[in-house]
Amino acid sequence: MGEWRRLRLRDVCERVDYGLTASATAVDTGTRFLRITDIVGARLDWRTVPFVDADERTRERYRLARGDIVVARTGSTTGESRWLAEVPPGAVFASYLVRLRVKAEHDPRFIGYALRSPAFRSYVAGVVGDKSAQPNASAATLTAAVIAVPSRSTQQAIAAALGALDDKIALNDRIVATSDALRAAVWEAAVAANPVTVPLSEVAEFVNGRPFTRGATGHGRMVVRIAEITSGPGPATVHHDLDVADRHLARPGDVLFAWSGSLTVARWFRPEAIINQHIFKVIPRAGRPPWTAYEAVRSRLARYRAIAADRATTMGHIQRRHLNEPVTVPGRTPDLESLWQRALAAEQESLALADLRDTLLARLLPAAPGPVADGEQVRSG
CATH class of the missing domain: 3.90.220.20 (DNA methylase specificity domains)
Incomplete structure (x- = not known):
């Protein structure tokens, strides 16, 4: 080189x-x-x-x-x-x-x-x-x-190699955005064509996380907090090697709902992780696919954020009783599995590409410690 x-x-x-x-x-x-x-x-x-x-x-x-x-x-x-x-x-x-x-x-x-x-x-x-x-x-x-x-030529070659991976990640981002937008549009059209109103709690079970960051060991599975949902893992991310019940674990494809702070609903696509407090694991009822729970919660976010804003003395949030409020869903659920799975696959591929990029980054760029003349x-x- x-x-x-x-x-x-x-x-x-x-x-x-x-x-x-x-x-x-x-x-x-x-x-x-x-x-x-x-x-x-x-x-x-x-x-x-x-x-x-x-x-x-x-x-x-x-x-x-x-x-x-x-x-x-x-x-x-x-x-x-x-x-x-x-x-x-x-x-x-x-x-x-x-x-x-x-x-x-x-x-x-x-x-x-x-x-x-x-x-x-x-x-x-x-x-x-x-x-x-x-x-x-x-x-x-x-x-x-x-x-x-x-x-400069070597700089360009290294940047091109690493950049090709980042460019594919960016393409995957567009695939995810397009798949999710199409799914939302079809869902909303189905709701308009055949609306049925039920309590949100009849669409899914909402399992609250627990304060698993306490006594964290720094090893084992990631503990998912609101920050990990909105921005992904960072320097402050916590890991714990606790044994945790299945209902408090997030696996790829699970739906998570942060019910305080940012009030965000998300599809989890990272490796198995532990769900911390202030986050619901949203489990669809009666054999419904996960995206039905996702769309049902998403349709209520504006309402929930307004409630949280009125309660934001420290950190705005909703209460469990708000999950019993009515939500409108399609009487005949459209098949949106392929769009859900395509987005999930793109998100998981991007994780693998990012790991490869970071490995190459460490190998292609030598350290340069000490003073320079x-x-x-x-x-x-």
Whole structure:
């Protein structure tokens, strides 16, 4: 793979900037405002990124461009980064992010992968240290990291190999979104054609999770909290090796409903996990397929979120009695199994692809510890 140079991260960047100090607006218009919470997790979905009020001068100063890299500089996600494959027109970024714009002689996607490598993560962990109150790192500290950089052609080859896996994951995301949208549309059409009203609790059983994070060992199965449903596993994810009853386990294809906080219904597609408190395992009754329970809960989310908003003194939630409220379902249930299974298969394939990408990432990008001298070179193994 030829010769590699050890360079400070700042030396491969054309510019390094802090983001805009502002708060997102409550309306769905304006300028997209990228925050730490939007870049953490398996995917960046611009449709869920909020808006901010910003004048033209502000938008110009903080405007993001395709190929920019944003890095979290505070909190438990310090050092988490995202190379931006696409950017909505005019989008800006928040102050707790650092924006890196890479020099023309380097491949920005390769640099993005370098910031996701074990070597960079280890560097960030070392400089953050034991700042338990609020971990953070300045732009100067983050860009003082030493990374190993090969020729531009090698950068492009590595970025292309890793990027092909990420591109397939992105394609799977579109397959999931399309399959779920089609399923929802057919369900709603069936409801309109032959509506039947029943209590939601007659459609499915709702089994509440338990406080399984207590005494967690750090080994064994993931404990699913609201964060794992909405963003996937992260640095704060808990594991436990408890023996747990089947009714408190989530397996691929199970339906989970977070009944406080974000109030989200989701199809679980990750390996078997333990369901924590504030989450219902939604088990369809009378042999119904899982997507019937999913769609029935989804149809009530707006109502439940309104209830939770009225109770949000600390964390908004619903009560079990709300599960007895009426829901409208089709009198004749359409067969949507193939769309449900196609989406599930794409989600599980993406997990395998992400594992492969991370394995290759660790092998293709050598570590570059220690100080760097101008012009110093290091050969890859």
